[in-house]
Amino acid sequence: MAVVEGAGRTVDEAAVRARARDFLAAHDEAAGPPLDFLRARFDAGLAWVHFPEGLGGLGAPRELQAAVDEEFAGTPQTDTGRLAIGLGMAAPTILAFGTPAQRQRFLRPLWTGEEVWCQLFSEPGAGSDLATLATRAVRDGDEWGVDGQKVWTSGAHFARWGILVARTDPDVPKHRGLTYFVCDMRAPGVEVRPLRQITGEAEFNEVFLTGVRLPDDLRIGEVGDGWRVAQATLMSERVAIGGTPIRRGGGMLGAVLAAWRERPELRTHDLHQRLLRLWVEAEVTRLAGVRLRQQLAAGAPGPEGSGMKIAFARLNQELSGLDVELRRDEGLAYDDWTFRRSESVDFFGRGPGYRYLRAKGNSIEGGTSEVLRNIIAERVLGLPAEPRADKDVPWKDLPR
Missing domain, CATH: 1.20.140.10 (Butyryl-CoA Dehydrogenase, subunit A, domain 3)
Incomplete structure (x- = not known):
């Protein structure tokens, strides 16, 4: 049995189930809007139980999430399909690399579905080799000016935020000159165009960023550490x-x-x-x-x-x-x-x-x-790496 001890308490499956049942006894999911129920569940630490307290969790082992989900079966749920990028990609990244203020700002509305996220990584000239991306972010005081194009962006047409990797230093090798941001998808200069797929639908998009201004407090991690993030x-x-x-x-x-x-x-x-x-x-x-x-x-x-x-x-x-x-x-x-x-x-x-x-x-x-x-x-498997002739070449000198 998974057990976590701390702050004078023990968190095991029995304790987590008891906490979930106490919550359900105090919150009638049919008494108000589903959003209110989801917000309260997050605040009670019953969203992601392995996240820290105050950020939707209890600091408990991840495997206890199954017990919580079982207790909450039949109650209002997050739309895991629509929120897949936020839940599966943005949330763990913000938890691992974000500032305390960023965690407080983004995690709750991300989990409840109030704010949808998309991923601004791939580019027309940097698909499989993401580190060669060309979207530029240039610092101007407390802001960054961003210009470039992203592609294959699922959900950009309804997303509120996007996780964005941009090049901030073209004078160093490709992996070292990248920085990670949160992009406001409603900011001036963000244009989303649909990409029609073989199925007939357009869940993907291409996104054009033209003079987009992002405040520095939307940067995740250190400048130049974007590849690790x-x-x-x-x-x-x-x-x-x-x-x-x-x-x-x-x-x-x-x-x-x-x-x-x-x-x-x-x-x-x-x-x-x-x-x-x-x-x-x-x-x-x-x-x-x-x-x-x-x-x-x-x-x-x-x-x-x-x-x-x-x-x-x-x-x-x-x-x-x-x-x-x-x-x-x-x-x-x-x-x-x-x-x-x-x-x-x-x-x-x-x-x-x-x-x-x-x-x-x-x-x-x-x-x-x-x-x-x-x-x-x-x-x-520890096999030899493929030869990479461009590994130590400044990005600006790479053929494109």
């Missing part, structure tokens, strides 16, 4: 994508199993063998995710998340392909090509054609599978 964000992102809790037989596998059970006339021996193989792989991946989440320390995920993210992407793509193949001609139909500005990925509210097409993005978003394999090879 960004790495923490990216590790959290990969855990959020690949390590999301899934019940046994759930997720994309569940959609295939439903078709298999409902349509026995579609079954063949070869499809059965493929489904059995993918079932085993999905179960191994699920259990590996359980172990990964148990090992995580708050705000400091390791490279193991890269392996989980690769496994998630490959399984989603293979399973969605099997789903289409299993349904034969029916699987080739597409339910809706209408252009829409979606606010979250809805794998299971749409048909198999949508799942098949959307899953193609899983091996790109959150870091391409090729880059993640390099991370695993170097940081987990």
Whole structure:
């Protein structure tokens, strides 16, 4: 049993459950707006129990979150799809590198859903090699002037804030001249344009930053330390994508199993063998995710998340392909090509054609599978690093 002692108290599962039940006894979720209930839950330390007290948590072990979530089943919940970037990426980064004032300002409305976040990392000329990004931030007194272009920005069309990495020193090698900011998505000079995807929708965007003024108190971490902060964000992102809790037989596998059970006339021996193989792989991946989440320390995920993210992407793509193949001609139909500005990925509210097409993005978003394999090879397996001729070259001298 996980136990934390401090300040004259013991925090274990029984204590956390008791605290949650006392809260529910004192707060009728039907008596007022859901937002009021969520705010009170955060203030009671029952949002992220592993976060510090006063910041939505109790300083308890992360694994106790499952007990809290069980107690709060059926009550108002945060929209984890719409808030995925804020919850999975911005929050742990702000906790790890933000100032006390930044933590107090951003974490509560981030968790309650009052403020949505997006990620301003990738650029047209800096995709897999993020450190070559060209968006510039130039200091002017207590402000920074930002100019550049970002791409593949999920949710920028409804986000209030964006986590932004910009180049503040072009005279040093690419990894050393970066700084991490919070970008006000409503600031003058921020322009968001939709990117229509193969599915017909536009959950992604390109974002143009022209003379955007950001106060220095929106900087996260030290000037020039943006690469280290960004790495923490990216590790959290990969855990959020690949390590999301899934019940046994759930997720994309569940959609295939439903078709298999409902349509026995579609079954063949070869499809059965493929489904059995993918079932085993999905179960191994699920259990590996359980172990990964148990090992995580708050705000400091390791490279193991890269392996989980690769496994998630490959399984989603293979399973969605099997789903289409299993349904034969029916699987080739597409339910809706209408252009829409979606606010979250809805794998299971749409048909198999949508799942098949959307899953193609899983091996790109959150870091391409090729880059993640390099991370695993170097940081987990200890293999020699690839030659990097530009490692010690000032960014301004790199060919672009």
